[in-house]
Amino acid sequence: MTDNQTPQQMRVIGKEPAAAGVVAVTLADPDGAALPNWEPGAHLDLVLGDITRQYSLCGDPADGSSLTVAVLREPNGRGGSAFVHDKLEVGDLIGVGGPRNNFALTAAPSYLFVGGGIGITPLLPMLRRVDEGGLPWRLLYGGRTRASMAFADDLTAAYPDRVDLRPQDEYGILDLVSALDAAPPGTAVYCCGPEPLLQAIESACRDRDHVTLHVERFAPKQIDAREDGAFEVELSSSGAVVEVGASESVLDALLRSGVAVDFSCREGTCGTCEVAVLAGRPDHRDSVLTEDEQAANDAMMICVSRSCTPKLVLDL
Template identity: 45%
Template sequence: MLSIRSTTIGCDGRSGATVPHTAVDSPEQRLALRVRAMRQEAKDVLSLELDDPTGAELPDWEPGAHIDLRFANGVERQYSLCSDPGDRTAWRIAVLAESPSRGGSRYVHQTLRVGDPVTASAPINHFALAPADDYVFVAGGIGITPILPMLQEATRRGVPWRLAYLGSAGERMAFLSSTQLAGGELLLVRGDVDDRLDLAAWIGAPSAETGVYACGPERMLDALEELSAGWPRGVLHVERFQAKTFGESQGAESFEVVASRSDLVVTVDRGCSILEMLENAGIGVPSSCLEGVCGTCETAVVDGAPEHRDSILTPDERESNETMMICVSRSLGDRLVLDI
């Protein structure tokens, strides 16, 4: 009979206040890279080329993937890979200068230089390009980054595609001269000179065999999710750079989490996260964003009903309850069993 240890440690290791979080990962999953090149792609947008200083090839990746990038100042952020997946000599990302900055974009634009070391995770993909008869892409601003290699892959597959690339002004739209934009139907919408795009009219009525992929600001993605209510299930795929806005949790005020592989039970109260409680009990869980955006803390669910509050899982994935993002999601009932 399995004996499960129990703990009631609070969010601060004592009473329930939130404590600072340190990203957790496995050393073998981390790559020591350097900045090979930097380029101004548009106003307030810098691209970085990252390579292995030893000359080793970088891991394979597929369109839609991102990496967790950690800088020398300790800041870690997630960035979409936007280069050619077939080029394993270097990876390219693009960084928008945000105001206010949480530390990542300011460091890149003001401090980082060619030759500087960075630490990267292996590629992670929660926005993979599934097979389809045709594709519709919508990119808003820096949201063009994960879309670029998708266009390239759709062209390689011989699948027709359309892209609406929306920006506040032409000077702020990165990669306009990229060859990755060739091969399909491109619509540029520059907010300073063009009329606002009617997304419903432009997209039309997609069939069940169409893949609609979108990345960009919250307002644009929310509008697309509303439109998709009348589309075939599973047609729309979105990637968010910012977490979705949720109301108050409708789940249990307090619940138990059984860590089935660690012989441990933790109690999670309101104001605490599953991730915090597991870490305070000594279980290191790979994690990064703490907002349900990056997917690093995705954990398999053995039993129980999660209250999904992430910005990654599709409706079908939520209904299956096979996994959850333990940095933000909670439990609808009084007990969850996780494979951890």
């Protein structure tokens, strides 16, 4: 979270188990004020001690009085989930940024939702919205075990004919090919989950023109940075030129030069640091922009993306 971006203070009004290793956290304004509007696919930035982490909203967008996220304990994580599970208590005040939405629900004649583990969270408001609109949809939901799959019982109770629960210890890996082949033409596919699932569904959708894939990553892509070189960034508002070293990000170079820019995750997953590109060709390394958006080369995430040209001109 940047120094010039003040997070809103919210109070924890609920914290309860949602599955083995998952807690649902509900937040509200401490004075009872209405909360910001949001749409399915949005996430929050939670300030957890001295770190900021992003979590998808999984409640009801029509509820202006509270916001809910679900957090999986990550044994090998960087401290965010441990803070939520072990330190965060009902009644606590925490800083909250957003909501922001890099995974917006688009109009389509039908939908296939594919969730892996905690990746179910951004899909919950989506499928509710689609169901309320009377559109056809299905959910393919996988996890390590049935007990680890958050909100599984609620989903099967509410939508018994539309939800396919596939715990891995009972069914093996998700049968993406069958689900995609059964999807009607024009189906929008929304998928969130661990990287192997996202890579598998991206591969499966490349040869299936009857569906349109939308994915959200909650972990950064792995990039080989061994051959990175230096380049220049020009600020369009002033003409100032900042050199970006081979071992630093555009974001760090700008901050080093005293340029105030918004940022949060520093790993290309939240979209906070998006900046318009006016000239030059970015080397896209984010997990936010779609392939088509990256190909347009008119925006970049300055916390991870670099340059394919000696200079980039940014709208700063």
